[in-house]
Amino acid sequence: MPDYNELIQQRFKKLDEIRGKGINPYSGRYEATSRAQDLHDSYDNATKEDLEKNRVEVSLAGRIIAMRSFGKAAFSHIQDGSGKLQVYFQKNTLGEDRYGLFKKLDIGDFIGVKGFLFRTKTDELTVEVEDFVLLTKSLRPLPEKWHGLTDTEIRYRQRYVDLIVNPDVKKVFLLRTRIIQAVRAFLASREYLEVETPMMQTIPGGAAAKPFKTHHNALGMDLFLRIAPELYLKRLLVGGFERVFEINRNFRNEGISTWHNPEFTMLEFYTAYADYRDLMDMTEELISSVAREVIGTTEITYEGMSISLAPPWKRLSFIDSLREAGVSDDVLTNEDKARAHAKKLGANLKGGEPLGKLLNELFEALVEPNIVQPTFITDYPTDISPLSKKREDNPDIVERFELFVGGKELANAFSELNDPVDQKERFMKQLAEREAGDEEAHQMDADFVRALEYGMPPAAGEGIGIDRLVMLLTGSSSIRDVILFPQMKKEKA
RNA sequence: GGGCCGAUAGCUCAGCUGGCAGAGCACCGCCCUUUUAAGGCGGGUGUCCUGGGUUCGAUCCCCAGUCGGCUCACCA
Numbered sequence: 001m002p003d004y005n006e007l008i009q010q011r012f013k014k015l016d017e018i019r020g021k022g023i024n025p026y027s028g029r030y031e032a033t034s035r036a037q038d039l040h041d042s043y044d045n046a047t048k049e050d051l052e053k054n055r056v057e058v059s060l061a062g063r064i065i066a067m068r069s070f071g072k073a074a075f076s077h078i079q080d081g082s083g084k085l086q087v088y089f090q091k092n093t094l095g096e097d098r099y100g101l102f103k104k105l106d107i108g109d110f111i112g113v114k115g116f117l118f119r120t121k122t123d124e125l126t127v128e129v130e131d132f133v134l135l136t137k138s139l140r141p142l143p144e145k146w147h148g149l150t151d152t153e154i155r156y157r158q159r160y161v162d163l164i165v166n167p168d169v170k171k172v173f174l175l176r177t178r179i180i181q182a183v184r185a186f187l188a189s190r191e192y193l194e195v196e197t198p199m200m201q202t203i204p205g206g207a208a209a210k211p212f213k214t215h216h217n218a219l220g221m222d223l224f225l226r227i228a229p230e231l232y233l234k235r236l237l238v239g240g241f242e243r244v245f246e247i248n249r250n251f252r253n254e255g256i257s258t259w260h261n262p263e264f265t266m267l268e269f270y271t272a273y274a275d276y277r278d279l280m281d282m283t284e285e286l287i288s289s290v291a292r293e294v295i296g297t298t299e300i301t302y303e304g305m306s307i308s309l310a311p312p313w314k315r316l317s318f319i320d321s322l323r324e325a326g327v328s329d330d331v332l333t334n335e336d337k338a339r340a341h342a343k344k345l346g347a348n349l350k351g352g353e354p355l356g357k358l359l360n361e362l363f364e365a366l367v368e369p370n371i372v373q374p375t376f377i378t379d380y381p382t383d384i385s386p387l388s389k390k391r392e393d394n395p396d397i398v399e400r401f402e403l404f405v406g407g408k409e410l411a412n413a414f415s416e417l418n419d420p421v422d423q424k425e426r427f428m429k430q431l432a433e434r435e436a437g438d439e440e441a442h443q444m445d446a447d448f449v450r451a452l453e454y455g456m457p458p459a460a461g462e463g464i465g466i467d468r469l470v471m472l473l474t475g476s477s478s479i480r481d482v483i484l485f486p487q488m489k490k491e492k493a
Numbered sequence: 494g495g496g497c498c499g500a501u502a503g504c505u506c507a508g509c510u511g512g513c514a515g516a517g518c519a520c521c522g523c524c525c526u527u528u529u530a531a532g533g534c535g536g537g538u539g540u541c542c543u544g545g546g547u548u549c550g551a552u553c554c555c556c557a558g559u560c561g562g563c564u565c566a567c568c569a
């Protein structure tokens with residue numbers, strides 16, 4: 001990448017001059033006694049007199065992010081992983097030689113400084129530098145200080161620069177990690193076991209989606225990146241683990257949007273001897289407690305919507321939600337009328353869709369976008385839920401819910417189908433839809449059926465889109481803002 | 494994949510009806526020992542996204558393409 005403009009060439013020249021002084025511009029370890037934030041925490045309340053009376057010697061390592069220099073002195077800000085702190089260089093203190101080296105430093109360089117704390121005229125906590133070491137020379141200029149970096153393409157492609165200059169971006173990713181940690185802790189405290197199941201699968205199952213295909217050379221066979229861990233986690237229920245979860249990547253070969261990245265992070269957890277009603281209670285508790293723990297409140301604003309995550313949340317059946325949206329009972333029970341209604345709403349239909357799928361089109365058009373407050377939509381059509389247990393009182397619907405917040409789907413859960421004969425029949429129906437042209441219909445997984453034949457305890461399972469949860473809790477409007485390195489097209493040479 | 498919008502200095506942006514490429518910050522030089530968007534004086538550092546076309550002349554108009562954003566379709 002030989003895009004070495006004048007600014008970069010100037011820095012290469014300084015690099016040579018520094019080497020010419022016998023100084024290694026990429027030196028090794030540095031023992032810092034303090035981090036910037038710790039010093040603020042400890043001494044922001046200390047007065048000028050306190051600091052003069054009791055001299056506090058500190059050392060600090062970080063990146064120079066600002067420089068205001070005079071002839072024989074300079075103020076600078078150093079940023080480390082915790083925050084930033086002002087440092088003060090004086091020719092008198094450092095001596096001719098060291099000050100000469102200081103003059104060769106640029107914004108972006110990593111240095112280690114030793115000195116003592118004092119307060120400036122404007123009362124800012126500052127380190128008077130007595131000695132410093134160049135730790136890493138930076139050869140590329142950072143974006144300017146007022147507007148920072150806003151070009152989304154550069155922000156996503158060169159996230160490292162984004163993280164250096166945009167503290168809010170860094171904060172979002174810090175929160176992301178804390179959210180995931182809080183979710184893990186919540187599940188661990190309830191004795192869920194974290195497991196890892198295959199990312200590369202011979203039959204991509206557990207969801208309706210198009211997979212990525214890859215190839216194993218030594219085995220001479222095609223493999224698929226997983227679209228969901230579901231079928232493997234349920235095999236573990238068969239094996240005797242009663243509470244398992246996995247937080248890991250899923251891959252779906254579909255469109256990219258502000259709510260979709262080809263690889264995304266999913267939480268799936270399974271509970272033996274529970275059903276979907278138990279999971280509604282647990283989901284309310286999980287999400288509200290994570291929100292309280294990480295952002296300190298259950299009352300959030302997302303895209304201008306005021307949302308309360310405080311339980312209990314509304315629960316409404318799929319059919320009732322359609323009725324509330326004004327869909328008449330004859331449409332809800334008649335395939336032709338449902339099809340006509342869906343077409344009128346602009347649904348993209350190929351023909352041959354079962355009633356449940358048509359009703360889901362109506363749901364997505366009429367109900368989903370209007371749900372603002374967290375709402376469990378329950379009891380979905382069996383047609384579109386090939387892995388869920390049927391309701392005993394009505395085989396056309398299943399024990400399933402999806403959670404919607406702010407007009408978007410956040411979770412999907414159901415009582416797991418554990419009847420191997422029923423499961424096999426559902427797979428057969430999916431195969432028929434596949435042959436009719438639905439590329440996303442499930443494939444037959446004979447080993448999964450075999451596992452169910454050994455007996456899987458009654459269980460309930462749930463998937464929560466972690467990226468979307470993070471978006472909601474951090475107020476991010478694009479999934480790219482909560483994924484460190486979102487998928488992009490190849491940068492041109 | 495469709496539609497709309499965008500791409501000009503390292504960054505953030507302006508550029509009229511087609512006539513020698515602009516600003517602020519950053520950077521370079523000089524001055525400056527309490528600044529924090531430090532200040533003063535001087536300096537423009539550019540494949541105007543790429544390739545064609547129209548024109549005496551294109552950053553600007555036309556065509557094709559690349560990358561990005563939003564949106565629709567698809568999906569979680």
